[in-house]
Each structure stands twice: as structure tokens, then as C-alpha cells.
Amino acid sequence: MKISELATKSQINAKTIRYYEQVGLLSAPQRASNGYRHYQPGDVDTLIFIRRCRELNIPLDDIKRLVEVQADPNASCAVVDKIIAEQLAQVQRAQRELALLEQSLQTLASCSAEQVEKCSILHKLKAREEAEK
Amino acid sequence: MKISELATKSQINAKTIRYYEQVGLLSAPQRASNGYRHYQPGDVDTLIFIRRCRELNIPLDDIKRLVEVQADPNASCAVVDKIIAEQLAQVQRAQRELALLEQSLQTLASCSAEQVEKCSILHKLKAREEAEK
DNA sequence: TATTGACCTTCCAGTCGCTGTAACCTTTAG
DNA sequence: CTAAAGGTTACAGCGACTGGAAGGTCAATA
Structure with missing residues (x-):
């Protein structure tokens, strides 16, 4: 085809x-x-x-290895296991990071001020700077 | 400096x-x-x-707008609000996707077989193909 | 003074997984 | 005969950096 x-x-x-x-x-x-x-x-x-x-x-690099491993019937299954486990770990890491990110964004809330001078979001973003110093 | x-x-x-x-x-x-x-x-x-x-x-493009808006004290705060809201929405979308992803990866579990022929992970990955057809 | 090493500069290429575009050739239908 | 649809290659761009090469500058030490 x-x-x-x-x-x-x-x-x-x-x-x-x-x-x-x-x-x-x-x-x-x-x-x-x-x-x-x-x-x-x-x-x-x-x-x-x-x-x-x-x-x-x-x-893609991992998929490549999965495809190769399938072509070799004597290959160890440990490779497959490792790739999936790593992928799962990475997804879970990303989830934790996103949860923190969401929290941080939530604290910025929404702002209804009309001028940026009074913008609560910008003020909070700047306050993060102060807090850090 | x-x-x-x-x-x-x-x-x-x-x-x-x-x-x-x-x-x-x-x-x-x-x-x-x-x-x-x-x-x-x-x-x-x-x-x-x-x-x-x-x-x-x-x-970076959004940050650029946030920086610009701060330089103009008469600018509307709505821009800031929109950027943060969109960012929050995107983070929440990503979270939902990752949750589904995690579930899928979990169903593959881990495999202790020694040969890929018997590898339960590969079998499940292939079974997904069958189910789809 | 010579030289070493740290720091500065620019420019180009690579990351990841595609996707868009250009320029061209082949096949098929009307 | 022509036009549309589909095939080919090669190159550039996405986002947000990062690495490396090749070179200029500066401060401290032998």
C-alpha cells in the first residue's frame, strides 16, 4: 500500500x-x-x-527500543519494564509539579481593578519577589 | 553590573x-x-x-505582555487577569490529561517475565491495538 | 612581563516531535 | 489536454533554552 x-x-x-x-x-x-x-x-x-x-x-527513542525488543524473542523483558516504569514515574512527577503550579496560580486569583497600578495579581507576583529576598 | x-x-x-x-x-x-x-x-x-x-x-510572549503592561500605569488590568486565567486553565487541562495517562500506564503494571514473548506489558500494549480495530 | 584562567562577545547547531512550505514529479479522472 | 490529487525531497519553524566554537578582555600570579 x-x-x-x-x-x-x-x-x-x-x-x-x-x-x-x-x-x-x-x-x-x-x-x-x-x-x-x-x-x-x-x-x-x-x-x-x-x-x-x-x-x-x-x-521516540524508548519506543524504538520497544520495537527492537519485540523483534528479538530472546530479549529480556526487563527493558520493557524499565521504560514503562520510568514513564510512569515521570508522569507522576509532572502531576506533582502541576499541582503545585495550580496552587500558585490559584493564589493569584482574579483581579477586577481597572488600572495595573492596583492590579492585585501583579502585586502578588511582585510580593513573591520580596518574599524571596 | x-x-x-x-x-x-x-x-x-x-x-x-x-x-x-x-x-x-x-x-x-x-x-x-x-x-x-x-x-x-x-x-x-x-x-x-x-x-x-x-x-x-x-x-515568554505572555510574560512580555505582563512586563509591558506594568510599564504603562494606565493599562487595563484585564490583560493580566486573562493571562493568568488562561494559564490556570491550561494547567488544569494538563492535569486531567496526566491523570488519564497515569491510569493507562498503571494498567500495564510491571512485568517479571524473562522473555519478551511472555511480556505482559507488551501483550497489553498490543491488546490495545486489537481492542481498537 | 608573560601567562594563565575567568569572563565576556557573537554565531551556529541541537534538543523533541512533529508540521508547514516550496518545488517538483506521477497518476488518475473528466 | 488539463487539472486535481497524491507522491517525492529538502529546508525552516515551533518553545525555551543549552552547548560549543572561536575569539576578545581583564585581573591576578609566577
């Missing part, structure tokens, strides 16, 4: 598919005599797998 | 300070005869304000 069919079936932009090939995440497919990329049915599964991983925010 | 002193006092990397000047967030300072940047004490406050905003994840 051609790239646009693969794009439709995998739900990944054709441009993105070429990009994945470029960065070595996807192996280069056969080419037709006109230079068009020609994909196999199995490529759909690979790309769907990749998309699933991306939806879990797993970095 | 020279850039490294400003960097120390504001807790912002000298390289980042030059970058802020380049993108127009910080106005270009005077230059000494040797070409070195020469900053005023007030620049420390400006940079601390910028850093505080960055810690709240506010984009």
Missing part, C-alpha cells in the same frame, strides 16, 4: 510516517519504480503500536 | 539572559567600551519577575 493508505489505517499523518523513517523508528520500505514508498500490511500494526506508545507519552 | 552578576542575583543563566534580550523580552542594556553588557539594579527585579512567571509556566 502507499503512504496515504498506511496513514489512514494507522491514524498517523503521512508526514509523520516519513519522519519516523527518517529518525530510524520505522525501517525504510520498498520503493516502486516511480519512487513511491510501498508498505506491507504488517507496517500498519507497527505504526499502531507506535501510536499507542505515543499516546502514553513515551519518547 | 556585568551579566554574570545579574545572573547570580536574578538566578537566571547568563545565556538565558542574552536569549531574553534576543527575543525582545528584555531591553538591550548599555554597553561598556569593551562591548560588555552593563545592567542597572532595576534589571534584577525585572528578571526575578520574569523568573517567577516562568516558574508558573507562563509563556
Whole structure:
């Protein structure tokens, strides 16, 4: 199949598919005599797998390792485990950071003053400076 | 003061300070005869304000507007209000997304198999594909 | 005085994961 | 015959820095 069919079936932009090939995440497919990329049915599964991983925010480099590890049936599962565990840890870190961020933004509340001189938000942002000194 | 002193006092990397000047967030300072940047004490406050905003994840373009609005005492406070509200909304959106992400990653659990053929994580990642079809 | 090392300058490239654009070629339909 | 749709490559841009190269300047020490 051609790239646009693969794009439709995998739900990944054709441009993105070429990009994945470029960065070595996807192996280069056969080419037709006109230079068009020609994909196999199995490529759909690979790309769907990749998309699933991306939806879990797993970095391309890690996905690459997950794909490689699947090609080698004797490879240890520890690699997979580590990647997922790290990803989970990172998501949890990000969650904690966002929670703090939300709190900080909440304390700024909203301001209904008409002139910035009286703007409570700006005053609080500046007060943070003072508090820090 | 020279850039490294400003960097120390504001807790912002000298390289980042030059970058802020380049993108127009910080106005270009005077230059000494040797070409070195020469900053005023007030620049420390400006940079601390910028850093505080960055810690709240506010984009540079928005911070630029916050800085500009402060220079104009007649400007409306609505701009400030809008920027903070949008930032808060975005943080809350990100939080909801991360919560879903965490759930998905949790369902993959950890795998203690030795061979990828039996790897429960990979099987679950693939099962997601099947479920979708 | 020579030199070392710290600090300053500019400019260019890389990060991450795409996405937009330009310029061109091929295929298909009307 | 022509136009639209789809394929190709290569390069640039996003955001917010960061690293490195190549060079100029300055203060302190041997």
C-alpha cells in the first residue's frame, strides 16, 4: 500500500510516517519504480503500536527500543519494564509539579481593578519577589 | 553590573539572559567600551519577575505582555487577569490529561517475565491495538 | 612581563516531535 | 489536454533554552 493508505489505517499523518523513517523508528520500505514508498500490511500494526506508545507519552527513542525488543524473542523483558516504569514515574512527577503550579496560580486569583497600578495579581507576583529576598 | 552578576542575583543563566534580550523580552542594556553588557539594579527585579512567571509556566510572549503592561500605569488590568486565567486553565487541562495517562500506564503494571514473548506489558500494549480495530 | 584562567562577545547547531512550505514529479479522472 | 490529487525531497519553524566554537578582555600570579 502507499503512504496515504498506511496513514489512514494507522491514524498517523503521512508526514509523520516519513519522519519516523527518517529518525530510524520505522525501517525504510520498498520503493516502486516511480519512487513511491510501498508498505506491507504488517507496517500498519507497527505504526499502531507506535501510536499507542505515543499516546502514553513515551519518547521516540524508548519506543524504538520497544520495537527492537519485540523483534528479538530472546530479549529480556526487563527493558520493557524499565521504560514503562520510568514513564510512569515521570508522569507522576509532572502531576506533582502541576499541582503545585495550580496552587500558585490559584493564589493569584482574579483581579477586577481597572488600572495595573492596583492590579492585585501583579502585586502578588511582585510580593513573591520580596518574599524571596 | 556585568551579566554574570545579574545572573547570580536574578538566578537566571547568563545565556538565558542574552536569549531574553534576543527575543525582545528584555531591553538591550548599555554597553561598556569593551562591548560588555552593563545592567542597572532595576534589571534584577525585572528578571526575578520574569523568573517567577516562568516558574508558573507562563509563556515568554505572555510574560512580555505582563512586563509591558506594568510599564504603562494606565493599562487595563484585564490583560493580566486573562493571562493568568488562561494559564490556570491550561494547567488544569494538563492535569486531567496526566491523570488519564497515569491510569493507562498503571494498567500495564510491571512485568517479571524473562522473555519478551511472555511480556505482559507488551501483550497489553498490543491488546490495545486489537481492542481498537 | 608573560601567562594563565575567568569572563565576556557573537554565531551556529541541537534538543523533541512533529508540521508547514516550496518545488517538483506521477497518476488518475473528466 | 488539463487539472486535481497524491507522491517525492529538502529546508525552516515551533518553545525555551543549552552547548560549543572561536575569539576578545581583564585581573591576578609566577
